[in-house]
Amino acid sequence: GAVVSQHPSWVICKSGTSVKIECRSLDFQATTMFWYRQFPKQSLMLMATSNEGSKATYEQGVEKDKFLINHASLTLSTLTVTSAHPEDSSFYICSASLTTPNYSTNEKLFFGSGTQLSVL
Amino acid sequence: AQSVTQLGSHVSVSEGALVLLRCNYSSSVPPYLFWYVQYPNQGLQLLLKYTSAATLVKGINGFEAEFKKSETSFHLTKPSAHMSDAAEYFCAVTHSNYQLIWGAGTKLIIKP
Numbered sequence: 001g002a003v004v005s006q007h008p009s010w011v012i013c014k015s016g017t018s019v020k021i022e023c024r025s026l027d028f029q030a031t032t033m034f035w036y037r038q039f040p041k042q043s044l045m046l047m048a049t050s051n052e053g054s055k056a057t058y059e060q061g062v063e064k065d066k067f068l069i070n071h072a073s074l075t076l077s078t079l080t081v082t083s084a085h086p087e088d089s090s091f092y093i094c095s096a097s098l099t100t101p102n103y104s105t106n107e108k109l110f111f112g113s114g115t116q117l118s119v120l
Numbered sequence: 121a122q123s124v125t126q127l128g129s130h131v132s133v134s135e136g137a138l139v140l141l142r143c144n145y146s147s148s149v150p151p152y153l154f155w156y157v158q159y160p161n162q163g164l165q166l167l168l169k170y171t172s173a174a175t176l177v178k179g180i181n182g183f184e185a186e187f188k189k190s191e192t193s194f195h196l197t198k199p200s201a202h203m204s205d206a207a208e209y210f211c212a213v214t215h216s217n218y219q220l221i222w223g224a225g226t227k228l229i230i231k232p
Contacts, residue, residue: 036222044210044222095164111156111164 003027004096006112013084014120021079021115023094029074030096034109035067038091050077084119091116122147124213126223134231139198141226143185143211146192153194154212154220155185164210170194181205206230 050056050071093114127142155167168179212220
């Protein structure tokens with residue numbers, strides 16, 4: 001199946017610094033990419049949806065100035081956590097879709113392996 | 121509003137024993153249900169999905185799940201566990217387009 005590469009797999013940073021997480025589709029072009037976060041023992045929560053060449057659509061309650069998403073090409077989306085604080089420590093995971101997704105094509109979602117962010 | 125509950129953050133079974141991972145959902149409209157698996161250091165991959173066809177759905181690696189509307193459940197089973205089944209399993213529901221509502225995940229531990 002298609003491969004989505006997410007880097008880094010884990011990162012530790014000081015409070016106030018910014019962290020960039022990359023999500024790459026290695027062997028396909030992803031028209032849409034999704035970013036999720038998961039707190040321990042909780043569900044994955046969709047943060048935002050990004051389409052190549054346009055601004056990301058953020059879910060309610062997600063600060064777009066804090067979580068900057070750039071989807072500059074069909075194979076790369078980045079999530080930058082700006083001025084990170086300890087409460088931003090979480091597991092972040094991206095997924096990429098081959099086409100405009102709907103329920104019948106959810107199997108066309110491919111996930112990265114996630115990034116564990118720890119903010120000291 | 122939709123929600124998904126996975127009972128048990130960790131499930132431990134012996135190799136060769138039955139695997140049962142529980143998933144209950146709430147949805148005001150007919151749902152579409154999914155099970156995903158994440159092996160260590162890998163991305164999530166789809167195990168199986170229910171989209172209003174047969175209520176018993178067969179997936180990869182010998183897993184299957186049965187949609188029971190009366191019980192609002194979509195439990196995942198495998199008759200005989202294998203060491204390679206050790207992973208984290210996520211149940212998810214959607215009724216419209218792409219936004220999946222996820223359970224918190226269940227880590228499956230296989231004892232030799």
